[in-house]
Amino acid sequence: xIKQCAQKVYIGLIFIFMYAPIVTLMVLSFNNxxxxxxxxxxxxxxxxxLFSNRSIMQALYNTLLIAVVSAVAATLIGTVATLSISAxxxxxxxxxxxVTNIPxxxxxxxxxxxxxxxxxxxxxxxxxxxxxxxxxxxxxxYVILSVMPRMKRLNPSVYEAALDLGASRVQAFFRxxxxxxxxxxxxxxxxxxxxxxxxxxxxxxxxxxxxxxxxTKIYTEVRKGIKPEMYALSTxxxxxxxxxxILVNYTPKSKEKxxxxxxxxxx
Amino acid sequence: MKKHLVxxxxxxSAGLILSAALLAGLLGGCGSDGASAGAEGANxxxxxxxxxxxEVIVYNWGEYIDPxxxxxxxxxxxxxxxxxxxxxxxxxxxxxxxxxxxxxxxCPSDYMIQKMIDNxxxxxxxxxxxxxxxxxIGQQYWEQSEQFDPGNKYSVPYCWGTVGILYNKTMVDDxxxxxxxxxxxxxADNILMQDSVRDAFMVALRLNGSSMNTLDPDELAAAxxxxxxxxxxxxxxxxxxxxxxxxxNEAALGVIYSGxxxxxxxxxxxxxxxxxxxxxxxxxxxxxxxxxxxxxENAEKFIDYMCRPDIALLNFEYITYSTPNExxxxxxxxxxxxxxxxxxxxxxxxxxxxFTYLGDEGDELYNEMWKEVKSE
Numbered sequence: 001x002i003k004q005c006a007q008k009v010y011i012g013l014i015f016i017f018m019y020a021p022i023v024t025l026m027v028l029s030f031n032n033x034x035x036x037x038x039x040x041x042x043x044x045x046x047x048x049x050l051f052s053n054r055s056i057m058q059a060l061y062n063t064l065l066i067a068v069v070s071a072v073a074a075t076l077i078g079t080v081a082t083l084s085i086s087a088x089x090x091x092x093x094x095x096x097x098x099v100t101n102i103p104x105x106x107x108x109x110x111x112x113x114x115x116x117x118x119x120x121x122x123x124x125x126x127x128x129x130x131x132x133x134x135x136x137x138x139x140x141x142y143v144i145l146s147v148m149p150r151m152k153r154l155n156p157s158v159y160e161a162a163l164d165l166g167a168s169r170v171q172a173f174f175r176x177x178x179x180x181x182x183x184x185x186x187x188x189x190x191x192x193x194x195x196x197x198x199x200x201x202x203x204x205x206x207x208x209x210x211x212x213x214x215x216t217k218i219y220t221e222v223r224k225g226i227k228p229e230m231y232a233l234s235t236x237x238x239x240x241x242x243x244x245x246i247l248v249n250y251t252p253k254s255k256e257k258x259x260x261x262x263x264x265x266x267x
Numbered sequence: 268m269k270k271h272l273v274x275x276x277x278x279x280s281a282g283l284i285l286s287a288a289l290l291a292g293l294l295g296g297c298g299s300d301g302a303s304a305g306a307e308g309a310n311x312x313x314x315x316x317x318x319x320x321x322e323v324i325v326y327n328w329g330e331y332i333d334p335x336x337x338x339x340x341x342x343x344x345x346x347x348x349x350x351x352x353x354x355x356x357x358x359x360x361x362x363x364x365x366x367x368x369x370x371x372x373x374c375p376s377d378y379m380i381q382k383m384i385d386n387x388x389x390x391x392x393x394x395x396x397x398x399x400x401x402x403x404i405g406q407q408y409w410e411q412s413e414q415f416d417p418g419n420k421y422s423v424p425y426c427w428g429t430v431g432i433l434y435n436k437t438m439v440d441d442x443x444x445x446x447x448x449x450x451x452x453x454x455a456d457n458i459l460m461q462d463s464v465r466d467a468f469m470v471a472l473r474l475n476g477s478s479m480n481t482l483d484p485d486e487l488a489a490a491x492x493x494x495x496x497x498x499x500x501x502x503x504x505x506x507x508x509x510x511x512x513x514x515x516n517e518a519a520l521g522v523i524y525s526g527x528x529x530x531x532x533x534x535x536x537x538x539x540x541x542x543x544x545x546x547x548x549x550x551x552x553x554x555x556x557x558x559x560x561x562x563x564e565n566a567e568k569f570i571d572y573m574c575r576p577d578i579a580l581l582n583f584e585y586i587t588y589s590t591p592n593e594x595x596x597x598x599x600x601x602x603x604x605x606x607x608x609x610x611x612x613x614x615x616x617x618x619x620x621x622f623t624y625l626g627d628e629g630d631e632l633y634n635e636m637w638k639e640v641k642s643e
Contacts (some may be wrong), residue, residue, distance in 0.1 A: 035534055055334070118366055126368045145518025204358075209324045209368045210349035220329030221354035224586075225507060227330070 008038035022238055029231035044062045046120040046232040053229055060233065062128065063197060066213060070135035071192040077136070078143025078192075079185055085144070086151045097148070111138060119206065126208030134206040135196045142195060143188035150184030315390040320345035323565035326363070326370040328552065329354055331426070333585035340572050346565050363388060369559050371566035377551050378465075380422050381415040381624035390558045391420045396567040399574035407614055408591035411549055412620040422553035424568050428465060428525040429549055429612060429619070431542040435535075438519035446474040446543045449520060450493075455500045459512060459521035462504035464637040465622055466548070467494060472521060473545040480623045482632065491636045495643045499630070504641075513538055524550075526588035528609050538608045546618030551591070 029047075031126060050056060085096050102202030103111060115134045124130055154177065162172035200215040219231055307337065329352040337348050351370070353359040356379040363370065364386070375383065383389050394401055400423045408424045416422045434443050438457065441448060449458055449470065461467055469479040471490035487558045502518050509521045514535045523531070528540035556563065572578055579595035589610045590596060599605040625633065 031533065035511050035514045037511045037517070038534060116365065120365060120367060205367075206361075209326065209351035212352070217352075220354050222354050222507060223328055224330040225510060233360060 006105070018078045025231050026048065026235045029228060029235045031228065034225070034228060046228040047236075050229040050232045050236075056214075056229060056233065059212045059214050061248050062131075062211060063213040066128070066132055066135055067196040070132055070139055070196045071189050073136045074139030074192045075143050075185060075189045078140045078188060079147055079181070081140065082144050082147040082151050086148070097144075100144050103138060104141045104145070108138075108199075108201040109205075112202040115202065116205040126206065128196070128208070128211050130206045130208065131203055131211065131213070134202050135199065138199070138202060139192035139195055143185075146188035146191060147181060147184040150181050154180055231244075271283045272332055307313045308535050314415050320347070321562055321565055322347040322349055323352070323562050323569045324349045324369065324371045325569065326351045326353060326373045328352065328374060330551075331374065331586060333581045336578055336581055341571065344565075344572070346568065346599075348569075353489065363557060366559065366568050369561050370557055371560040373557060373567050374425055374552050375555065376622075377412075377415040377553075378622040378624045379540065380553060380555055382559075383555065384416065385624060388557055389555050390421065390560070390563075392556060392570075393567065394566075397423065397571045397574065399426040399571045403574050403576055403579070403592045403594040405591055405593040408537075408551065411614075411619070411621055412551055412553065413422055415551075415623055416553070422555050423574065424551050424553045425573065426526070426586060426588040427549060428589050429542050429617075430461075430522065430524055431528070431540055432520055433513050433523040433528055433531060433538055433540050435513065435516060435518075436537050436539055438516070441616060443520075443539070443541050444544050446470050446545055449522070450474075450497050450500065451499060454519050456502045457519035458497075458501050459509050459518045460504050461509075461522045462506050466522065467504070467623075467637065467640070468633060469548050470498075473543070473547065476545070477622050479548060480625065480626060482629050484632070487632065487636055491640055494640045498640065498643060525609050525612075526586070526612070527605075529587050529607070532609075541600045542612060542617055544617075546620065549614070549619045549621050551621060588634050 028036055028046065030042050031040055032036075032043040032045070081100070085100075087095055088096065112134075115130075115137070119126060119130050123186045158176055158180075159172055163169070167175065168219075198215060199213075200219065203213050204216055204219075207213070214233070218226060221227060221230070284392075305429060323346050325348060327350070331352075332350075337350060340346065341348055351368075353362075356376050357484040359373065359375060359383070360379060362368065363383075364372065380389070381401075395623060404424055408427060409419050412424055413420055432443055432446070432448070433631075434448075439454070441451070441453075447458070448454070460470070464481075467492055468487070472479050472481060472486065475486065475489055475493065477483070477486040477490065491582045503512075505512065505521075509523045510527050510531055512518050513521050513523070513531050516535070516537075523540070525540065525542075528538070532538050532540070554573065556566045556570075561565050573582070574592060576594035576598055577591050579592035583590040583592075583595060587610075596605060596611065604610060
């Protein structure tokens, strides 16, 4: 009894720690006064202003564009890299894995400044393109990290069996190997997507004039106080993600059974 | 959670969609790379190649202009504004110095302008092309600018203000006219200090009667000791939270920038702003043009436009920081604001200084002393 009670209190505390900041932000997004110190009454005006604010909308568009394109590109490059790394001999594989791990452990500011210096040296014009290249660069290791374990568990005999049964190499890859890798690839994609979405430091150093993502846009507002439109936007993003997760987790049971049957391994 | 997500997504149709997305992404990726390479080529050929008025690349503080003004400028001149924002002088400087991007117009603060002049990053302005500047900006602001820009060769004042004490009339019954009230034990735990080395030392140095730009180790040591003495009374060292904390009655006294004071008073009428009698810092943010500006002519047009009285008025109403534009001040309809002692104090009454660039060694000296205060 006591144990159960303690369990509930514990889980409750964890939820409070995790969600209190977000709830505060959501409440403030409906606050009619600009300051957090005063409740000026309930309003939806920040939501209306948010959608008419061109620069925030542009920043949102840039953020999503960069996140999607860089995650897709990094997934592609990362997956191909994993294939070749896993085909290497043990020693060179270890070397290559450490090399790809270093950028993840490296401080972001070092990555950001070195990319900036590289672009200056190469005389690349700073803009959306440089941000995109940087994001692809720092996303690739995360994709390799999440595809590699899947790759290691792959049974090479299945691929060989497919070849024996008359499949071409390409067919064998797309019909046998690829489906087995897919969960790893997808989680790598999602990880790359989120890493890109909330990156600030690297973006700051590699962005060009007039190109902002949400994180750099919010940071420029620090001196004069962050505008409540940003609270509204964050609330909307949070709610969207929540709805997506709920939808994904409550899709028809039969489909889920089918897919988990095909693909029993856990991530 | 992730397992569910992934396993649900995994089905033949999802697989198809994904491969399609991968393909599209690949093409998209190539496309945008190509686009950036193309843009680079255009840039390499020198001036902007647009058929209309070309472009002007502006680097300004965040939320430091009325967005409508940019639209109006584009409409009237046909010049496209590429607008970029920074959060502190220190973040702006390395980007400009490294030459990561070329800007036409930047709006740094006083001491940073001096540092940029010293390091040969700025070019002298041709005031014949900026007639509105000399016509509308008040004489006293040019004089104040001489402290960091001798001869007024490089900069045109855009916004300015003072640093003073914001206090809550319901919580403070003494007369507030001196920095010394921030050392009064009656207000222990009710005092907010600025968490930035120059601003904090400015308070202590002025209280001691020293210059806020002093490099004399004895004067600095005395100021440091004063700040250490004050430390137990301070509720928090903050930057922009002064605003919200004072509005929420969470502290009695706070060191604040005058531009914020007007806004806080609107939200909480119990608040009052004072410039202490020992004098304070007058800060000025000014427009400058870097040496490598690609569109010099448009930069001059932009600065001139910002100095037009009606435009300066729009910006003043949006930012609420004091404008040095006398003609714009005349246009303010609200008499209270026009004659507000906070927005437009009579500068001759006070002993005022402006921060100057202290050099790398000077900066280090201050930072060292500040570390001692903070770690005490």
